[in-house]
Amino acid sequence: MPSPKILVLPGSLRTGSHNVRLAALATKELALLDIDVTRISLADYPLPLYDADLDARTGQPDNAVKLKQMISAHHGIFIASPEYSASVTPLLKNAIDWVSRVREKGDPTYAAFKNRVFAIGSASTSATGGLRSLMALRQILELGCGAMVVPEQVAIPDAERAFDDMDNLVEMRLANLLRAELARLVDMARLMM
Ligand SMILES: Cc1cc2nc3c(=O)[nH]c(=O)nc-3n(C[C@H](O)[C@H](O)[C@H](O)COP(=O)(O)O)c2cc1C
DSSP states (O other): OOOOOOEEEEEEOOTTOOOHHHHHHHHHHHHHHOOEEOOGGGGGSSOOOOHHHHHHHHOOOHHHHHHHHHHHOOOEEEEOOOTTTOOOHHHHHHHHHHHHHHEEEEEEEETGGGGSSEEEEEOOSSSSTTHHHHHHHIIIIIIHHHEEEEEEEEESSHHHHHHTSSOOOSHHHHHHHHHHHHHHHHHHHHHHH
């Protein structure tokens, strides 16, 4: 059976980021399922803070178009989203805002978010594991951008102790939740092929 293409995208650039670790683990789990998976960093798509005047004057920056094209080239997207002030990081929100504005020839509105499926996860040093970031991100993607987001999600609490030396999750319950979520993402992504 041909593999859907899955993109993995962490919402942090921090050295030692727990969400980059979560993204790396999701990438490994998908690769073990023989899925065609690509992990990117938003460091490779630097963008100015969204400015509607700039957008109107010069259009979207090349990196917004490139990121939109990268997302559009995949059937499923897993986002590892840190929690800042009970929401998503400005880095992630800014990237989503710019990408949401990109319309290439013949594109519908919010083109990057249509005809593909999203799954979301978070890791935080707090006891709630970034759960509120997931609530905010689900709202942004579903209500803001019209995206389909799978109902499963995983929030990894106490992130400094959650991963072992091999970057696997210590707690089997969380590892199984991630696997179940990724399995659903793959199943739904197949429907988008
Ligand atoms: C400005 C700021 C705000 C934060 N607010 C929250 C928060 O509201 N809830 C929470 O669980 N963690 C919060 N944190 C902790 C981060 O979620 C935690 O440091 C996490 O590891 C960051 O993700 P990263 O490791 O992928 O960079 C905050 C951190 C920063 C820097």
